[in-house]
Amino acid sequence: MQPHELLLPRPEGLYCPPGDFFIDPVRPVERALITHGHSDHARSGHRHVLATRQTLDIMALRYGADFAGSTQAAILGEKLSLNGVSVSFHPAGHVLGSAQIAVETEGLRIVASGDYKRATDPTCAPFEIVPCDVFITEATFALPVFRHPDATHEIATLLKSVEQFPERAHLVGAYALGKAERVIRLLRDAGYERPIFIHGALAKLCEYYQSQGVDLGPLEPATIEGSAKGAFAGEIIVGPPSAFADRWARRFADPVACFASGWMRIRQRARQRGVELPLVISDHADWDELTATIGETGAGEIWVTHGREEALVRWCELAGIVGRPLHLVGYEDEGD
Numbered sequence: 001m002q003p004h005e006l007l008l009p010r011p012e013g014l015y016c017p018p019g020d021f022f023i024d025p026v027r028p029v030e031r032a033l034i035t036h037g038h039s040d041h042a043r044s045g046h047r048h049v050l051a052t053r054q055t056l057d058i059m060a061l062r063y064g065a066d067f068a069g070s071t072q073a074a075i076l077g078e079k080l081s082l083n084g085v086s087v088s089f090h091p092a093g094h095v096l097g098s099a100q101i102a103v104e105t106e107g108l109r110i111v112a113s114g115d116y117k118r119a120t121d122p123t124c125a126p127f128e129i130v131p132c133d134v135f136i137t138e139a140t141f142a143l144p145v146f147r148h149p150d151a152t153h154e155i156a157t158l159l160k161s162v163e164q165f166p167e168r169a170h171l172v173g174a175y176a177l178g179k180a181e182r183v184i185r186l187l188r189d190a191g192y193e194r195p196i197f198i199h200g201a202l203a204k205l206c207e208y209y210q211s212q213g214v215d216l217g218p219l220e221p222a223t224i225e226g227s228a229k230g231a232f233a234g235e236i237i238v239g240p241p242s243a244f245a246d247r248w249a250r251r252f253a254d255p256v257a258c259f260a261s262g263w264m265r266i267r268q269r270a271r272q273r274g275v276e277l278p279l280v281i282s283d284h285a286d287w288d289e290l291t292a293t294i295g296e297t298g299a300g301e302i303w304v305t306h307g308r309e310e311a312l313v314r315w316c317e318l319a320g321i322v323g324r325p326l327h328l329v330g331y332e333d334e335g336d
């Protein structure tokens with residue numbers, strides 16, 4: 001069997017004809033296999049959904065319990081057969097519950113990685129290399145300029161600023177699923193024990209992470225209604241980036257605007273967003289991680305879903321690996 005007979009791009013998403021299922025479809029389908037809970041990958045309205053327990057839980061939290069007709073929890077590392085095609089889920093190191101999906105038949109194995117990273121993240125299981133013939137990767141940060149520093153270094157910068165400006169509130173913009181919890185956990189690992197104040201939009205997911213054994217320490221609502229001017233001076237407040245545009249953010253004491261994102265590597269982007277303290281913390285692989293991972297899978301062929309496809313495809317060619325852009329539409333980068 002040829003790789004494109006096992007998986008191919010369709011407008012709905014990656015489709016497996018012999019298995020009759022889609023991976024991370026962007027439109028409602030009969031059977032969907034979901035890599036992780038970010039909204040561009042995990043959508044509601046599919047008839048059947050197969051994903052890890054944590055991804056199913058996260059989808060239920062975000063879309064309500066009736067987000068799919070029926071669900072099945074995939075156990076990491078366990079093979080299942082769908083119409084004779086073997087599928088298995090393996091940790092992707094991206095956010096809690098995130099998994100790569102291996103699809104295999106007649107000795108041909110394709111791994112769809114969803115989003116992934118190799119850097120240490122205390123809030124989810126680390127990425128596992130799954131040897132394969134075809135590796136499907138994203139290319140969000142696929143340019144040599146994207147080299148993410150160690151996240152602990154960025155957290156140390158944040159804590160130093162908190163110490164230097166005790167009269168100011170530090171507002172950290174971090175996406176609700178994965179990034180916010182990671183930032184909070186990294187602050188705890190760095191020895192920060194004070195309560196961390198969170199925007200209401202983060203409450204349910206933070207609670208879920210805690211229920212899954214990710215200790216986030218004391219969290220309190222960042223409710224500003226009725227509080228005195230100058231409230232939250234010296235404190236750290238974490239909220240979704242979207243909240244920083246509203247009135248909510250302007251009421252804190254002389255806030256230092258921080259944003260935790262891989263995009264903060266580009267100073268101009270930070271300036272455009274009015275970010276005073278950019279924190280380069282990414283839940284996606286950087287250039288070195290992408291190229292190292294491609295090599296480690298041993299794949300002879302690389303399919304690139306979205307991002308800087310041309311650069312990665314070109315790198316593959318130079319490395320003697322077949323690279324093919326899939327031009328999938330509908331994937332943004334909620335997680336970064």
Ligand SMILES: [Zn+2]
Binds near residue numbers: 040114115331332335
């Ligand atoms: Zn994505």
Ligand SMILES: [Zn+2]
Binds near residue numbers: 038
């Ligand atoms: Zn993602």
